[in-house]
Amino acid sequence: MKRALLIALAAVGLMAAEPAPIADRPLPDAAQEARAKALFADIRCVVCQHEAIADSPAMIAADMRRLVREEIATGRSDAEIKQDLVRRYGDFVLFKPPVRAGTWLLWFGPLAALLAVGAFLLLLARRRRVETEPLTAEEEARLADIVSGSAHRPDADAKPSDD
Missing domain, CATH: 1.20.5 (Single alpha-helices involved in coiled-coils or other helix-helix interfaces)
Incomplete structure (x- = not known):
């Protein structure tokens, strides 16, 4: 009974995994394929967000690469392809969104x-620094009294160099 339950859970886990993307099929025309690869570098993967669709292993990136190749094969311009992707996914899909x-x-x-x-x-x-006012005569006398009484050090380990 437990073994059957474990097998069922493993089967559900395997079914939940994302299937591997279909392998890319390059365009037969080398110039068109070069255009497609240049576009791949300018388009952001909507799943990975920091990778171009050329480098992304996500299934959606594979779908976007396939879509770009199909549109190039039908004769659409790079601007039209980008405009269609922006319509579908928003400005974020382009690494250099329009101003x-x-x-x-x-x-x-x-x-x-x-x-x-x-x-x-x-x-x-x-910002101006606040100017300090000079000491009054009373404050000067008090300071002199404090300084003159400093011959006695409260810290037995203190040295004159510690002042």
């Missing part, structure tokens, strides 16, 4: 943050 109102923060946010930090540091550096 428009929706992507301003992505393009100019780091520069704005750097300028804000620079302005803050500049303001901090220009």
Whole structure:
């Protein structure tokens, strides 16, 4: 009974695993295949997010490579292919998204943050230091009294060089 349950659990685990992607079939025309590979490097895998579809082992990346090759074979331009992928997956699918109102923060946010930090540091550096007022006669006398009584050191291990 336990053995049958273990076998059933193992079978379910094997069925849940993602199947291996279908092997890439390059285009017969070398120029078209070169175009496809150049596009693969510009398109981000939507699963891995930090890898181009050319390097990603994910099944969706294999599907995207197949889709790009099919569209190149039908005669679509690189811009049309990218536009179709952006329509499907959003601007994030491109490593270099277009500059428009929706992507301003992505393009100019780091520069704005750097300028804000620079302005803050500049303001901090220009801030005037508070001038200390000179000691009054009473404070001078008290200080002289404290200094004159320092001949007796409370710490027996203290040396003159510790002052």
